[in-house]
Structure formats: structure tokens, C-alpha cells
Amino acid sequence: MKIAVILRQVPDVVQELVIAADGRSLAKDELTYITNEGDEHALEEALILKSRHAATVTAVSVGGDEARDALATAVAKGADEALLVSIPLERRGDNHGLAAYLAPAITSGGYDLVLTGVWAADQLDAGLAGLLAVQLSFPYVGGLTAVAVEPAGNRATVHKEFPGGRLGVMEVSLPAVLGIQSAEQPLRYASVSKISQAKRTMQVKEFRGSLPNVEGVHVSRLTKPEASAKADMLQGDASRVAETLVRILRERGLV
């Protein structure tokens, strides 16, 4: 079984985001990147599958130069192959465009399963996994918390979380694209020396396609969120606070 995991490099919000002079993009000098959290879970799920079946895991890192670091971490954790897909930041958040760009790289790999996070921190339109499935003509199911592949390798049973604490168990025929919400186990740790070793020894394949003329979303303007109304702090003794609280709840029709 061949599994591809898509690892998107997204802006790290620990550093303050700065809007560039054009008013519609982020200032690149100020940015640092991090692997999208959902994609980290997709990698973990792929490595869990690898531990259960004879599978090879290809880490497909999508981003700029920083995407190489994500590949090293993936290899240190147990990925077998590393594929770098370079794409400029301004084209990454548009998942219609990104799916069209990634499709040939995935097709040529002949994968049985394509896993990625069900959501990305920088996405502007619908989830990548579903759009990629359309491009590949594969079935798609997302919001998953567990994946089990049948021994024959042509079908997988997946757990999908629904609102209200409901769990769906469904079957999907392979090849398929799966949107992972969280892996079955906590993310494994890759020690710094293992990552450095992977950086020195891993073989990175590079995919260079021409950027597709597809645009799902056009960004007109970026602004910082505006501060909304401030919170009111209720003062006084407990009975007075309780009275005020009841009055507010009644006034707003909440009770």
C-alpha cells in the first residue's frame, strides 16, 4: 500500500502577522512557517497505518524552502519518501488552485491513500482534501478520527465525527482521499538529533509543475480584526451580581 500525506506550510501565528504594503497579502519578511496542525495528525495516522500494514509513506510538503524542514521531521518520524512541492505563499491559501497544482504530483505517485488535515490555518475556500479528490476522481471522506484498511487493500473503514457527539463508521473504496481531524494516538516525537540526521541523509524529490490558471477565491483586502464591544464586569456582592445576571439573561431572551 502506498500512502501520501500532504503537509502544508502555513504562517505561524506565534509571530505577529503583518499586512504587506499592497493591503492584500502578508508581509513575507515577518513570517515564519509551521506545518498545518491537521496535517501533522494526517502524518501520524499514516505512520499508524504503516505500523499495521506493509505500507510506504510519502511525505508531500507544500510550501517554500521551509517545507524541507517539515520533510526532515516527517522522515525522522518514519516517512519513507520525501516529495517537495514548491508553491509561493500567495497561491497556497486558495485550495481550488492548490488542488489543481497538486493533482499531477499525486497521480504520478500511484497512491492508494492520500491523507491530509481536514482543515488548514490559511485556507480561504473549501477543504483541500475534497477538492483534491475531485481532481483525482477519487472518493473523499473527511473529519476522520480513525482509519483501518482491510487486508485486501481495496477498502478502508473510517470513523467520522459528527456534531453532537455522534460517530459515523463508514466504508470507503480505495484509492481515496481522507481528511483527518485527529490521529488515533498522540503525535509521536522526533528528537532533534534524528531530525538533523534526516536533514543530512534524506533524498528529496522535487515536483515542479506550472501553476494552474484556477482561482477559487480572489483576495481584495486584508485587515486586522476590529475590536468588538468590550465585556462588562459585574461588580458588587453575590446577590446583586446574581440579580443583574438574571435581568440580563431575561432581557436578551436567553432564559
Added chain:
Amino acid sequence: MLVGAESERPHEDATADFLQRMGKLPSGEKILSCIQCGMCSGSCPLGYAMDYTPRRMISALRAGRIEDLYRSDAIWLCVSCFNCTFRCPVGVQITDRLIAGLRVDLLSRGVGVPSELATAFERTARYGNPFGESPKKRDAWTKDAGVDIRVVRDGDSAEVLWWVGCFGSYNKRNQKDSVALARILTALDVDFGILGSDERCSGDLPCSSQGEEGLFYELHQKNMQEFAKRKFKTVLVGDPHAYNAFNKEYPRLGTPLPVRHHTQFLADRAPELRRQMRKEIRMKVTYHDACCLGRRNGEYEAPRIVLETIPGMKLLEMPRNRENALCCGGGGGANWLDSFIWQRTRVPLPMQRVQEAAKTGAEILAVSCPLEIPRFEDAVKSAGLEGRLKVLDVSHMVADGMGLLGGT
């Protein structure tokens, strides 16, 4: 039986490989001198919860059964209090070699590492601090210090280069003590500066004794590059773990640093502190010896000398003091193992310690390690001692006596 014998072979090889690696580290070969007296297991504050106590760990290594140790939770129960190392009659470096070495192996396998600790490592690798805060904001606390705190840049010099540390830089409560120390240094007319956003985790916490060697080497390299760009006579630290890193680990890697813990630095200036005291603090105080400053680095007196410069203050000792002090439970990265340890022990060490402090009749528990502030303050609340026992850093108390805390 032959199959069984074959399956045992790799274990023995892994054990031999481990012991060989230990032998290459300073005093690592002493593991072989263990006399199985059990002093380590008896003095361990969490030994009762370990399936493999330090003595049993060494015994298992002798039997070629390192795989049993890899499967044991005991490796992650160590809080780096150094009781075992301090007590060992033959000088086995249990904490820094045996436990750290086993952790190195588990970390390189990547599975079974408690997730809170793994997160702290990942954040330290990425941002240079275990909290996941922006490295650019490391010196943001200086804005409200009320005194001028110079950032020593590339090519600049300062008599004293103050290594503020991660807790002192980012933790809201510890920042108050950083401000207090800045004001003391200013009042003492010390030519000092900080590294600002060029400072990173020293590596001792949570890396070296936790076994994240690669991360430690990376931080050591980065920090030494930053030190090399600046001229200074003394490195001043507030965190005993940074003190240990600079005092013991950096020299081991060929880069000695002239380091002083702030309690030592202030003890050297005790007469001057006494002259500058403005206010009596009529309080009963007990001092908690930080494991990393005391048992690990042999400094017991400096904090007491500093406390005694404060007029009116009465110093009381807990029954377990100096080399017998009970650990706060947060050393060597155990600050990020609290829930893991709680699930297996149900008796938090900091809670036991604040109860010991309260029993002396003290109103203040004085500390010299930044971790102890949040750890003991939480324990004071959990133990129902709020309003009866305050937790204060030695530097904070000195600044108070000198009348320097206005506006904090």
C-alpha cells in the same frame, strides 16, 4: 529454547551498547561500581511509585535487560532532585547519566514520550522557550521595569551579562522578580545588560537532564555564538538550571563561562545591600533550597546570607533543609510531567513542601528558582494555605527591603 536465546541477544547488545555510551561520558563509567546498597531508591521522593527504582535499574542493566527499562514508566517519574546522586556512596551519576541516558534512548525511538514534555521540546526547538512564545517578545517585560535595562548588542560590552532565562522573561509572575533584580542591579550601580531577543533556552531545562541531547547541543551552539559576539566579565543568572548548564555542561563542551547565580552575586555584595536597606520586614521566613542550586551545585549559604541582610526578618529552617531539602517536583523538565506523575503518585511534591514550610510558622516561603514561584503558589492554593503563606523570590524580598518595589 534456541529461539529464546536468540531473542535475548539483541537485549544484551542494547544493554552493552548503552553501558559503552555511558562510559564515554564524564563519570558515566561509575554505573559499573554500583554496590546495590539501595540508598538511591530509599532517598528518592517518588521511589515508592517506581516499578524500577534506580537500584533496580542498575540491576536490570547487569542482567542485560535494558528493554525492561524502556517499557517502565519509572524513567519519566524522575524529577531531577539529585537525592540519589548526592547520597550514592560510590558516586554513580544516577540523574545526569543513568536516567538521562535512558531518556535519550526513548526520545530517539519517539514513542512513549509523555506528550506535554514532547510539546515543551518542540516549542523549545522552534521558539527557544518551552512556552511557545515569540522569541521577539523575550525582552518585552523590560518596558514596565521602571529602570533602564540595556540590551547588549553584537559587539557591545557590559561588566555583567544578565541571562534572564525563559521563566524570568515570559512568565507573568516571574517577570516581577526580573524587574526586582533589575532595580537592585541599578541601585547597586552595576554595569549590566541583557541579550534581549538573541537569548534562547540555556538547554538545561528541559533538555540536558531530560535526555534531549540534540536539542541541548543546538541551543549550546546558538547561545555560545551569541556570547562570543559580546564582551562581559560575569554571566548572571536567576534560574539554577541555567546556572548548572553554564557551570557544568557548557564547560564539558569546551566553553567555560564565568557564571554566578543571583543569590551568589548578591551575597558577594551583602555589606552594600545592608547599607542600602530602607525598610524593616518583620516577617518569619523559611528558605527552600532549590535542588539544582543545592544538591546539584553545592550552594546552600548564599541565599541565606542575602536573606539575612534584610532588617527585621527572622529566618526559620524547615526540618528538611540544605542537602535534605524536599524537591518542588519540577526539575529536569518534570515541570512538563506534572499530570503524568500525578496519575502515578497522587501526592504532589510541591504540596508536601508548602505544608512543611507552613509548619515552621513562617509567613513567607523564600525561593531562589523561578519554577518554584508558580509551582508553590499553586500548591499554597491547593493546600488551603492562601493568606497564610506567601511565596517570594529572594531577589524580590531584597528589593522590597531596599524600598525598590514601588509601582510593581
